[in-house]
Amino acid sequence: MNNEYHESILALLSASPFVHETILSVDDRDEVWFIRADVHFIDNSLLHFRELFVKQDNPVKKAYTYHYQREDGTMVFRYDNAPHFPHLPTAPHHKHIGESNVIAADAPDLQSVLREIEALIGA
Secondary structure (H helix, E strand, O other): HHHHHHHHHHHHHHHOOOEEEEEEEEOOOOEEEEEEEEEEEEEOOEEEEEEEOOOOOEEEEEEEEEEHHHHHHEEEEEOOOOOOOOOOOOOOEEEEEOOOOEEEEEOHHHHHHHHHHHHHHHH
């Protein structure tokens, strides 16, 4: 799973006409895989993402963060599953919009986050 998933991430990002550069690292630990990336876009915006998978027959994504920001560092949105908004119906999954709004959101995957960013850049 590790190499296949790593390659699928790189293929997805390299296929985007909006991605300028990707810096990706995979930490293969005893019981988990930890994936970290900085994805730089053509408008100088940036996606930081992290995914933590527990190794088993069918690896499970236990934690994630997809943090998208403008060139000046202002957050546009962030999806994560930190358990700090238990009142939301999709808890622990949620989406931060800007610096102060938090809404219920299902767990995204990298492809859906990339599509959302591409729509913002292409608008």
